[in-house]
Amino acid sequence: MEELHDLNSKPLSLKDYLVVSSLLFGLFFGAGNLIFPIHLGQLAGGHWTTAALGFLVTAVVLPLLSVLAVSVTRSEGVYDIGKPLGPTFALVFMVLIHATIGPLFGTPRTASVPFSVGIQPLLPTDWAQWGLLAFSALFFGAAFLLSYRESNIMASVGKVLNPLFLLLLFSVFLLAFVSPMAKAGQQTATSEYQSAGFFNGFLQGYNTMDALAGLAFGVTIVTAVRQLGKTTPKSNASVTAKAGVIATTMIGVIYAVLIWLGATTLGHFKISADGGVAFNQLVTYYLGNVGHALLATLLTVTCLTTAIGLVAAFAQDFHKHFSKVSYHAWLGFMCVASFLTANFGLDTLITWSTPVLMFLYPFTITLILLSIFSPLFKRDSVVYGFVVAFTLVPAFFDMMVSFPPVVSQSALGKTVATFQNYLPFANLGMDWIVPAVIGLVLGLTVHFLRPVMEKSASKVEN
Missing domain, CATH: 1.10.4160.10 (Hydantoin permease)
Known part of the structure; x- marks a missing residue:
């Protein structure tokens, strides 16, 4: 080469x-x-x-x-x-x-x-x-x-x-x-x-x-x-x-x-x-x-x-x-x-951008950190998948409660707010952190155990 x-x-x-x-x-x-x-x-x-x-x-x-x-x-x-x-x-x-x-x-x-x-x-x-x-x-x-x-x-x-x-x-x-x-x-x-x-x-x-x-x-x-x-x-x-x-x-x-x-x-x-x-x-x-x-x-x-x-x-x-x-x-x-x-106008842009940012930033933060440390787990898609999947629901919750009253005070918005209160750090707007960490632990566990399991399965077949 x-x-x-x-x-x-x-x-x-x-x-x-x-x-x-x-x-x-x-x-x-x-x-x-x-x-x-x-x-x-x-x-x-x-x-x-x-x-x-x-x-x-x-x-x-x-x-x-x-x-x-x-x-x-x-x-x-x-x-x-x-x-x-x-x-x-x-x-x-x-x-x-x-x-x-x-x-x-x-x-x-x-x-x-x-x-x-x-x-x-x-x-x-x-x-x-x-x-x-x-x-x-x-x-x-x-x-x-x-x-x-x-x-x-x-x-x-x-x-x-x-x-x-x-x-x-x-x-x-x-x-x-x-x-x-x-x-x-x-x-x-x-x-x-x-x-x-x-x-x-x-x-x-x-x-x-x-x-x-x-x-x-x-x-x-x-x-x-x-x-x-x-x-x-x-x-x-x-x-x-x-x-x-x-x-x-x-x-x-x-x-x-x-x-x-x-x-x-x-x-x-x-x-x-x-x-x-x-x-x-x-x-x-x-x-x-x-x-x-x-x-x-x-x-x-x-x-x-x-x-x-x-x-x-x-x-x-x-x-x-x-x-x-x-x-x-x-x-x-x-x-x-x-x-x-x-x-x-500026006020309208700020009002409607906030909920979108509350949804996108958790994904952005996790993807940035995963990318930086990706050499440690060979950029395995399984690790990425677990983290992003566990981040999805709390990020959606953050977005819904951040919308203007026409959305956040609707029936759906109030229901989301009720469920969100059960997540740790929800009052700080950081309710996605614990689920993301859980997803990371599960993803890394699968990543590091998979070769061992595949090796064991190969021995059984032989």
Whole structure:
């Protein structure tokens, strides 16, 4: 068998790693990554450090693990992560992930957040709907053009838009550190965060959708690293993992500061309806009317970087599995669909995305962990099957009780809530953990006992 060699046999420079890390940072850090940590800080108040630890697990550690899962399994997308459970499951899982972070919730949010927080306050009330229509059309038009050529993604995101975003963001941080609104540790926390700050912070991290996005961005990341000449699976995976550590560490620091900032705003403002309003208040407090322009620019830049990654990953994955439709056609579909969904508004998107995330995240977490440790059990589909099967029911329960009242308070919703109460940790939204562990134990038991049983059966036959 012919040995594979990289097109570039030389070790990558620090600059190369920083460029890939910048790409990863830009793909991960988008709309929700700004507004949800600030809102979490307001909810947690003086308990912001405990809530931050829980948030960092799902919003930083899990995305890093998703990148490592792609590296360990040498995958190129969501489909490969679910493949041990068969092509049908892998395809369904891929479609659900891309639909969630794509045209249904995640990608439309990249346009609706910068508009509702940065642009809408500057417009007359009567202009809001038309303003969103025009802004979202221009936004997704730009995303389409910047991702039209796959080779331009790294240049557009990693080298140009990202540094601009960081410059704008850290200017706000500097002002807040020099003159904080209040002492974060002295602010009153809501009742939920006084008793279960860590777990509520953990669940808030779902809203960033970054663990889902990490799997979906796999194909984009792998393609970008190949452009640096690291074309063999082993070296490509190594570069991806190292760059992932750099990028997610940087994101974690920013999250911690944003959560702290959210807690300090309680010294001057009440808890806002969402983090977008809180961020608007924060920037306006320090910069006045100029803050609105800065905020609009900052949000638009960071959300555009994420939108580029999302639409490109969607088009690449769907073209790979539905090849009769071209990459550019899938790209156009994604941008048009996201534009249409964005015009339902930010509040609607957040309300209906929460139950879907409560359903998908348990599967995503288990599949990421199984992928990372898969060499220990040779990626045996039996282990995967037991874990996913035992996770299905509690994940469905979590989804049903998280829907708006029209669903959660229906007869079916109330019945589900009754059964859910019998599961451990249901009150924390973590009722899937014990069933998943039971499935893992059973799956590993079958995996390790099967060779022994087959060997014994073979002796009996002989």
